[in-house]
Amino acid sequence: AQSVSQHNHHVILSEAASLELGCNYSYGGTVNLFWYVQYPGQHLQLLLKYFSGDPLVKGIKGFEAEFIKSKFSFNLRKPSVQWSDTAEYFCAVKPSSASKIIFGSGTRLSIRP
Amino acid sequence: EAGVTQFPSHSVIEKGQTVTLRCDPISGHDNLYWYRRVMGKEIKFLLHFVKESKQDESGMPNNRFLAERTGGTYSTLKVQPAELEDSGVYFCASSLRQGWYNEQFFGPGTRLTVL
Numbered sequence: 001a002q003s004v005s006q007h008n009h010h011v012i013l014s015e016a017a018s019l020e021l022g023c024n025y026s027y028g029g030t031v032n033l034f035w036y037v038q039y040p041g042q043h044l045q046l047l048l049k050y051f052s053g054d055p056l057v058k059g060i061k062g063f064e065a066e067f068i069k070s071k072f073s074f075n076l077r078k079p080s081v082q083w084s085d086t087a088e089y090f091c092a093v094k095p096s097s098a099s100k101i102i103f104g105s106g107t108r109l110s111i112r113p
Numbered sequence: 114e115a116g117v118t119q120f121p122s123h124s125v126i127e128k129g130q131t132v133t134l135r136c137d138p139i140s141g142h143d144n145l146y147w148y149r150r151v152m153g154k155e156i157k158f159l160l161h162f163v164k165e166s167k168q169d170e171s172g173m174p175n176n177r178f179l180a181e182r183t184g185g186t187y188s189t190l191k192v193q194p195a196e197l198e199d200s201g202v203y204f205c206a207s208s209l210r211q212g213w214y215n216e217q218f219f220g221p222g223t224r225l226t227v228l
Contacts, residue, residue: 004155036219043116044156044204044219090156099169100146100158101217 002027004093006104013081014112021076021107023091030096033074035065036103039087047089050074061085083113115139117220119205125226131193134223138187138207144168145188146208146217147180151201162188195227 007022025031033050048059055067065076074091091104118137126132138145147159159178160170164185173180177196182188192199202224206217 043221046216049216092156099144099161100172101148102158103148103156105155106153 002093002095002102004091004102004104006089006091006107008107009105010108010110012110012112015083016080019076019078019081019085019109021089021091021109023074023076023104024072025074025091025093025102026072027093027095027102032094032096033065033067034092034094034101035059035063035074035076036090036092037087038090044090047076081109081111083111085109086111117205117207117218119203119220119223121223122221123224123226125228126195127228128197129194131191132195132225134190134192134203134225136188136190136205136207136220138205139209139218142207142209142218143185144208144210144215144217145182146206147188147190148172148204148206149201150204150222151198156204159190192225195225197227200225200227 004025035047036044037047038044047063048057050057050067058064063078065074067074088106088108090106092101094101120135124132143164145162148156150156158172160180161168162182165182179191202222204222205220208215208217
């Protein structure tokens with residue numbers, strides 16, 4: 001079955017620390033890859049996406065993610081986090097043959113000011 | 114441009130009652146999706162409409178759930194009768210078209226609590 005695994009349930013960092021959130025997926029075919037973010041009290045919104053081309057994708061607010069096809073991974077990174085990055089982050093996959101998005105269970109990120 | 118809207122934002126009902134959730138997609142978006150997140154787990158796909166037709170309803174958990182999209186505009190998701198395990202956040206999303214490059218825009222969700 002298609003699935004998305006996020007390695008960390010809750011991550012706590014201090015401001016200015018570097019961030020890497022792990023994501024692996026299981027699907028053998030062609031996929032679109034996404035990271036969504038939900039800030040407290042706000043909508044789920046798209047942080048960045050990969051469709052094709054350069055496997056290093058840059059998104060909003062200084063986030064980036066790298067697609068490593070051989071590892072079925074799409075890890076999210078940010079060199080220096082801010083208190084405003086406190087949110088829940090979801091990795092997601094959309095198989096090219098399907099219309100639905102398959103989400104991971106989410107990683108809650110807490111930033112200490 | 115207005116985003117995807119959902120009503121109500123919260124609903125608290127007792128087991129056995131009926132609840133109807135509403136989603137208004139972005140104007141002009143033919144594709145409408147329902148997802149839900151139960152108990153802090155992953156967000157799971159429920160179904161997908163293209164205009165008024167159900168394109169994929171493989172994620173609907175059982176026949177207590179009924180989704181409609183009459184006229185191809187807003188959609189409703191009815192749960193009848195509600196059970197405790199139906200508690201969670203129900204998200205709606207819409208996209209302009211299907212396919213490879215079409216981003217799904219999500220609504221704020223409806224938090225359903227079944228007591």
